[in-house]
Amino acid sequence: MIIGGKNSLGKTISEKILSAHSGKDARSGDIVIAELDFVMAQDGTAPLAIRSFEGMGGDGIAMAGKAAFCIDHSAPSPLRAISELHALMREFAGKYGLELNDVGEGVCHQVMLDKAHALPGSLVIGADSHTCTYGAVNAFATGVGSTDMAAGLLSGSLWFRVPETMKVTVSGSLAKGVFSKDIALMMVSDITADGATYMALEIGGDAISALGLDGRLTISNLAVEMGAKVGLMEVDEKTLAFFKSRTSDRFEPVSPDPDATYQEAREYDISNLGPQVARPHAVDNVCPVEEVEGTVIAQGLIGTCTNGRLEDLRAAAEVVKGRKVARGVRMIVAPASREVMLNALREGLIEAFTEAGASVMCPGCASCVGTHQGIPGDGENVISTANRNFKGRMGNPEAFIYLASPATVAASCLKGEITDPRKVM
Amino acid sequence: MKGKAHKFGDDVNTDYIISGRHKFKTLDMNELAGHVMEDLDPHFVKRLKKGDFLVAGKNFGCGSSREQAPLALKHAGVAAVLAESFARIYFRNSINNGLPALVCDTSGIDDGDSLEVDLEAGVIRNLTKGTQIESPPLPRVMLDILSEGGLVDYMKKHGRLALD
Numbered sequence: 001m002i003i004g005g006k007n008s009l010g011k012t013i014s015e016k017i018l019s020a021h022s023g024k025d026a027r028s029g030d031i032v033i034a035e036l037d038f039v040m041a042q043d044g045t046a047p048l049a050i051r052s053f054e055g056m057g058g059d060g061i062a063m064a065g066k067a068a069f070c071i072d073h074s075a076p077s078p079l080r081a082i083s084e085l086h087a088l089m090r091e092f093a094g095k096y097g098l099e100l101n102d103v104g105e106g107v108c109h110q111v112m113l114d115k116a117h118a119l120p121g122s123l124v125i126g127a128d129s130h131t132c133t134y135g136a137v138n139a140f141a142t143g144v145g146s147t148d149m150a151a152g153l154l155s156g157s158l159w160f161r162v163p164e165t166m167k168v169t170v171s172g173s174l175a176k177g178v179f180s181k182d183i184a185l186m187m188v189s190d191i192t193a194d195g196a197t198y199m200a201l202e203i204g205g206d207a208i209s210a211l212g213l214d215g216r217l218t219i220s221n222l223a224v225e226m227g228a229k230v231g232l233m234e235v236d237e238k239t240l241a242f243f244k245s246r247t248s249d250r251f252e253p254v255s256p257d258p259d260a261t262y263q264e265a266r267e268y269d270i271s272n273l274g275p276q277v278a279r280p281h282a283v284d285n286v287c288p289v290e291e292v293e294g295t296v297i298a299q300g301l302i303g304t305c306t307n308g309r310l311e312d313l314r315a316a317a318e319v320v321k322g323r324k325v326a327r328g329v330r331m332i333v334a335p336a337s338r339e340v341m342l343n344a345l346r347e348g349l350i351e352a353f354t355e356a357g358a359s360v361m362c363p364g365c366a367s368c369v370g371t372h373q374g375i376p377g378d379g380e381n382v383i384s385t386a387n388r389n390f391k392g393r394m395g396n397p398e399a400f401i402y403l404a405s406p407a408t409v410a411a412s413c414l415k416g417e418i419t420d421p422r423k424v425m
Numbered sequence: 426m427k428g429k430a431h432k433f434g435d436d437v438n439t440d441y442i443i444s445g446r447h448k449f450k451t452l453d454m455n456e457l458a459g460h461v462m463e464d465l466d467p468h469f470v471k472r473l474k475k476g477d478f479l480v481a482g483k484n485f486g487c488g489s490s491r492e493q494a495p496l497a498l499k500h501a502g503v504a505a506v507l508a509e510s511f512a513r514i515y516f517r518n519s520i521n522n523g524l525p526a527l528v529c530d531t532s533g534i535d536d537g538d539s540l541e542v543d544l545e546a547g548v549i550r551n552l553t554k555g556t557q558i559e560s561p562p563l564p565r566v567m568l569d570i571l572s573e574g575g576l577v578d579y580m581k582k583h584g585r586l587a588l589d
Contacts, residue, residue: 031564031565031566031588032588033586033587033588043449044445044448044449044489044491045490045491045492047452048452048492048493048496051452052576052577055577055578055581056577056580056581057580057581073445073449074449079450081450081451082449082450085449085450085452126490127490127492128489128490129488129489129490129514131490143490143514144490144514144517145490145491145492145514145517145518145521146490146492147492147518147521147522147575147576147577148517148518148521148576150577150580151576151580151585151586154580154585155580155584155585155586156585157585157586158586159566159586159588161564193436193484193487194436194483194484194487194510194512197484197510197512197513198513224514227484227487227512227513229513282436369445369449370444370445370446371445371446371449371450375446388438388440388488388489390438390440390441390488391440391441391464392440392441392444392445392446392464393440393445395444395445395446397444397464
């Protein structure tokens with residue numbers, strides 16, 4: 001479905017941001033060299049970026065004050081070899097003046113938001129595929145590999161293919177016990193794991209406006225699970241309120257033109273949507289929670305760049321408060337950042353989790369990436385709020401990972417089996 | 426380039442290419458090369474001969490941004506990856522590291538087929554079946570990066586990216 005037309009003058013959000021950063025009239029399909037506003041890498045990608053940077057003959061960075069390293073994937077280090085890579089990152093950050101977000105600062109993507117490094121209308125690259133998350137605050141933010149990050153750090157620019165855009169409109173209001181993660185999983189199910197490959201998503205509608213920023217970030221976070229480059233949203237008063245206390249930097253929010261050209265459009269009404277679950281081993285293998293209810297679980301994870309924010313922890317704490325995690329279940333909670341952790345502490349959420357029998361980790365990626373903090377055993381089922389359930393993702397190819405909302409994961413931890421959160425709320 | 430095809434299906438993600446349980450702990454690509462594809466096929470590394478091709482369906486390389494995925498494949502001896510489509514971060518990473526990634530119709534290629542790939546012409550000849558398929562040309566900027574042997578050498582020579 002093409003809205004607008006091939007000769008339309010109107011532009012999508014992506015075309016506008018890439019035009020502004022390249023000095024060209026950037027249209028989908030064009031290749032442009034664009035100036036970057038911020039670059040980021042984490043401990044799984046930064047060591048290779050350092051090696052690439054040095055291989056390029058780099059002896060200084062073009063991104064002074066606009067570059068950060070985050071130690072979040074294996075933090076604190078579970079292995080001597082990883083400790084050495086962390087040391088390499090600290091040394092490089094010190095030498096070239098990158099902002100270093102060390103162990104405990106949080107998941108790179110939440111840190112980038114908490115510290116207002118990803119601003120509306122800005123162009124950001126991160127050496128992590130879930131960099132697309134900041135689209136929710138109107139940043140054209142996309143994941144790249146280590147060498148692209150190194151080239152950006154060194155020269156301040158990178159080449160981009162201006163993406164086609166899929167317009168996604170979500171309307172209706174969420175029923176009790178149903179959350180933004182359920183909207184996101186429903187979208188992945190419909191669009192599929194590669195249905196938006198190379199495209200940008202522009203996501204809007206009254207159901208998106210009704211969500212808080214935390215919930216919107218969850219949806220943009222899953223953009224890459226549909227193959228998309230970024231999951232963009234427009235700015236509203238909630239976005240502006242988020243940045244008001246965090247930065248005095250000027251920024252220019254970008255809206256699409258009414259006659260912009262879209263490659264495709266999809267519309268969803270979520271009024272009748274129930275809790276969704278992605279079954280092993282693919283994110284688009286989604287079903288209503290009823291179809292997997294009763295599946296015995298050994299571990300539940302609440303956290304990650306998908307669902308480790310304050311609204312997520314509140315939803316999970318509301319379910320478990322005053323109750324006990326089922327015998328034989330490990331419930332792991334990892335706040336997405338130090339700021340989230342502090343707020344959760346102040347609200348009593350950490351106390352509620354701990355009293356219920358959960359283990360609270362330091363802010364970071366926790367067991368999502370399979371290096372530490374809860375590698376499942378052979379044959380075990382895990383239910384997680386993360387964004388990937390690939391075989392071996394959590395460190396054991398013999399385990400089975402289900403993805404769901406924080407409320408569904410919390411309810412499942414109480415029962416020891418996958419549970420519809422509406423039955424315990 | 427001549428070699429045997431090792432056939433995989435759709436949606437081969439970067440966790441399958443090289444698992445996070447290996448990649449986070451080392452920069453030694455030869456060590457990682459010993460583990461490529463092992464969650465899908467534990468014997469892949471043993472069967473692979475230097476210069477062979479990895480052949481897949483759609484959305485090859487979906488998932489994380491880990492550059493270790495194409496790097497470890499390259500170090501394991503894979504000469505090129507042929508797939509019906511690639512996930513975009515993987516595709517950039519592959520070219521940036523000098524591992525050719527060819528988009529083509531792989532449905533007629535079976536595991537074990539002998540292939541001859543002409544990168545310049547974008548032509549893949551299936552010597553076992555006597556057939557020939559074509560791959561669309563890469564954007565100019567990617568060809569420039571490949572011709573320098575990857576983005577590291579490109580940047581070393583040019584200092585920054587340019588379109589002409």
